[in-house]
Amino acid sequence: MVRFDAKLADQAYELRELVAAETGQISAESGRLRSLAVTSGKGGVGKSSISANLALALGRLGKRVALLDADLGLANLDLLLGVTSRYNLAHVIRGERRLEEVFVEVDEGVLIVPGGVGMADIADLDPRRQLALIESLSVLDSMADVLIVDTGAGLHRTVVSFCLATDSVLLLTTPEPAAVRDCYGMLKVLAFSGGTGIDVNLVVNMASSDEEAASVASRVQMAAAQFLGISVPYAGYVLRDEAVRRAAETSRPFLIYQPGCAASQCVRWIASRLAKAGPSGELPPKAVVGRGVKGFLFRLAKRLTRSR
């Protein structure tokens, strides 16, 4: 197995960026894409449901969205959105499929990029192939304004790598005590490995009321401020809603299955706030270097390799 040479790739990447900038190959819009990882400490708290519906809601607000299914275990975004993806990035990495054959359009302006196991394989590629893949995936920079990354659950190193590689993180919890405890555990890992500059935003899902969601959020925020020294903005809540489960059973996003349901209204609210913040809004400091898909993948490759 060829090991990724981070130093070599670093130099190659920086050189290419420099050349591209000097020769005017980077347009004003290039690299403006904002990347957002949706994650949680505990599994089953609604990451995939919210990623999928948030992508649609942003799409309907006029954003072009790429949704990366980065759950290395159970990639299921295609099922939730009622589309079939026959190929994933692993096929591209193995040279069996072209990138265009992997993307699936789910709604106007919204496409899924099935990552699957292919995402972890990035670390195993030799630097030249790795850069070639990053380069080819960078077409997303001109195709999308927002990249939403649906991660797996928990403190697994690859999940943490995804979160540290994106511009921002949406950390999900439910009011359930075990989910809140694991949410704090995830925050702790993110704060320790990403530093205090990390941009983590909290979403409380399956809340029975806005009061309950606000009380869960303030407990997490207080613990984060007191013990970790970080501030965790509250990005909103999604009410517990039977329509979510019913929509999943029919393989349709709840935003389309029942646009007026409580969960749809909550997700649209979160989306409208996010849409105002990006992609030209303020980005956290770490995103200043290497914005866009290219920057995200480059940071991801480095982190995945380092954590081996």
Ligand SMILES: Nc1ncnc2c1ncn2[C@@H]1O[C@H](COP(=O)(O)OP(=O)(O)OP(=O)(O)O)[C@@H](O)[C@H]1O
């Ligand atoms: N707001 C909600 N109200 C009711 N049910 C919900 C809500 N959000 C999610 N669910 C249900 O919770 C279950 C888990 O949701 P989902 O698969 O999106 O979670 P996940 O965090 O992606 O799980 P995993 O950790 O396995 O990837 C599903 O059955 C989904 O329909």
Ligand SMILES: [Mg+2]
């Ligand atoms: Mg999931």
